[in-house]
Amino acid sequence: MIAEFGLVALWLAAALAGLQLVAGFFGMREGGEQVAALARPAALVQALLCGLSFLALIYLFATTDLSVKLVAANSHSAKPMIFKLAGTWGNHEGSMLLWITVMALAGGLIAALERRLPERTMLATLGAQGFLALGFYAFILFTSNPFERLPLPPVEGNGLNPLLQDIGQAFHPPNLYVGYVGLSVAFSFVVGALLTRQVTPEFARVMRPWVLGAWVFLTIGITAGSYWAYYELGWGGWWFWDPVENAALMPWLAATALLHSVSVLAARDALRAWTVMLGVVAFSMSMVGTFLVRSGILTSVHAFAVDPERGSFILMLLALYIGGALVLFATRAGTVAEGERFSILSREGALVVNNVALSAILGIVLLGTLYPLLTEAFDVRVSVGPPYFNPVAAIFFLPMLVVLAIGPLLRWRGDSFARIRIPVIILAAIAVVTLLAVWLLADIDLLPLLGLALAAMVAVGSVLPLRGRSLRRLPIAVWGMVIAHLGVAVALFGMAADTAFQQERLVAASVGDVIEDGPWQVELRSVKPVAGPNWTAIEADLGLTYKGAPAGEAKPQARSFWSPPTETSEVALVTRWNGQLYAALGNQAEDGRWQLRLWWKPFVTWIWYGGLLIALGGVLSIIGRVSGDLRRRVAARKIADRKADEEALAAGAGA
Amino acid sequence: MRVLLALIALALAAPLAAQDSLPPAPYAYQQLEDPELEAQATELMHTLRCLKCQSQSIADSDAPMAGDMRHQVRTRIAAGEDPEDIRAWLIQRYGDYVSYQPRVTAATWPLFAIPLALLVIVFFILRGRFARRSKGAGE
């Protein structure tokens, strides 16, 4: 019953999305007031129904209803409850239902709360949102029905894969979907503004929290994904330029550019065309990413749910939405006037450089990721990897960092070089001194060397805007910017330091051997078997000494799971403030010695601390912006009330 | 008791897990003595594709074939071969697919031309934007 209920709710929600589309697009025309009144209620009821449908699926997973095909294929009665629940979205159908649910909830939220834009623009936005949602409903209902029943329910479910029972794995995908949905809302706002020719600062202010929110979730997703690959794959790498990683990076790059552009539009009524374009591109990239990952046309370590039929459906939606939005934009280009003017030496000027550089990096990542696909069409197979992406992206990334350090010091509209001469000289001096010091003291490659110098410069540059200001009265949004920029410096420092100074030791060790790795001495004290709930493992006991002082122990394992039989390497990580010791245990050689892989990775953890700082900066910005908007709204209402009172008084006096 | 159980289970699990029966090649998991040469080998290994895995370099893979390729790289480097010659040797056998570092060929020149074009476009976008501005400001 519950499955049928969920399916019916989903069909009804789809119908309401259709209603929202019609009400929005017809309501925005003249004489459409009557249908227009339906748009907001349609979005609200749609959110309710879609939410109920998702709850129904969660219930089916929680009770392990094996008569439902999806549950039988992906769950098991013996799974811990938390993984039963997470199993709801740990598969293609469920994850699409989660996606559309988040999308419907976001639509409901806008419909309920957002009243700042002209009503016609709002209707167009809701119509666009209904149009997007309708495509995703069709996708689920026609190609990926999560509520399909089995004629003969099996005795037990299939899904006990221990590798997928990981908290990180359980919450990573929903996190990314929230990010993608946030970008889809921004996209709807862009389409609404284009349709009604209302690309205004108000539009930017309304869109900004959604862009910031999406960006925070994408930042967390990429940071977490990188750390997951780092400890799970067992070789100490944290970024591989793998197609799936790139698919997540591209929307992030576009969203980063978009949020800066939106700020300029909100504050200064400039960069209108940029904002619209980036709004379209950011959502396109999240759909292209989804398409690449789900259609299986690229090979990757993380590929899942590969199905060409679903791929064609997503591709159709992609062509419809993105192609449609781009054509709309191109035909409306004349109405998106350029906006306010500014000089190159201004906050806007710096942000234009930022936009251009991020877009160029996005172009390069897209090119490098898809190029093998292009040559394959001509039967030539090539690989594009780190030796391409690192230097080519750096051509744009490094200059952008220089601008990042200086930009926040500049005034809006126009500034004079004389005013910022001293901080610029300080920043340049920091970069040059760091560069020379590292170059003289250590023999490292050019890219990490530049990375270290720029990290120092950006770190100092990011806190300079605080100079001479009362820290207690500083707006929260400014704190957000400072912390996010500091996060960039911290992450960059971590990447450069680890690349330049990591020390690798691969050895075959007997019990009692002591291995030197950088400042560490690692003694292999024993190797013995251990057992877990559904695995057995060989565990090495490593006694550690850091610079001569005892520093605890590390216990890496080589694990074997029973069902399905899988072998994994469980690395041991010993974290200090200045880096991590990364230890992995390999096989036993014929002579009885054990393979040990050890890396001393100086400051590697700063990469992820930096990522979290960036996300924290985003959260602070949202808080600052939303609370500012609320305050403004309260103030506006007070003024309106007073005006009404005065008018009433005047009317009373006149009578 | 736990240890004993684990031992039994391990004995049972071993045949299931058996993939190939030989130990890894000598230099699959062992570094070269000379840190200079090892650094060269590591750098090269990070740019060679593991053919049995999906988008991983041979330096990041536990696949036996990746181990054998690492052994090839290290022994050839130790014998004084130039890293780029080793890459060329592999490309001669597997095509460009084996190398993560694309060469400039008839099939790959756009990979290098497009970023250059981007650089030019960026220059013109910025110049177009600001040249007009300063003229406008001067009027």
Place this chain on the structure above:
Amino acid sequence: MKGLRYFLWGLVALAAGLFGLFAYQLTQPKDEFVESAMIGQPIPAFDLRPALESQPGLSSADLADGQPKLVNIFASWCVPCRAEAPQLETLRDSGAEIVGIAIRDRPEDVAAFLQVYGNPFTRVGADDISEVQLSLGSSGVPETFVVDGNGVITYQHIGDIRPEHVPGILARLREAGA
């Protein structure tokens, strides 16, 4: 403003091209095989010790003795190699001379494997560190190469040989012999 419009239509064209590429690739069967670039090249020099006590090993000189041959790359631990064993028998019975290269294998395992699944080989070399496999541009087991009488590689079959592949491989072998 005109510039922006051209730029946007350019973007539309780019997106259309991209979607076209995606659509084309969706219709293409996805093969994960990495083809050897050594086809048409003489076989690289090698000399492998025997993988079995009862049969000689394999060297590149044996492959340039005037007779075209099939070189089968296999291993006792490889499951599809078991599936293709009957087809190798058929090929041998049709007059093909087949030599084997056992990848990363112990002599006793090779012997047991050939005992159970049949031994179609005239020579079996042992490639313990995949050295010859790498020099042939082969990236997995099983693979089968056609080598002509002068020791030049003329064809590569990737994956297990199914019954429907047998006539094609025999034809390739005949071509190599002519």
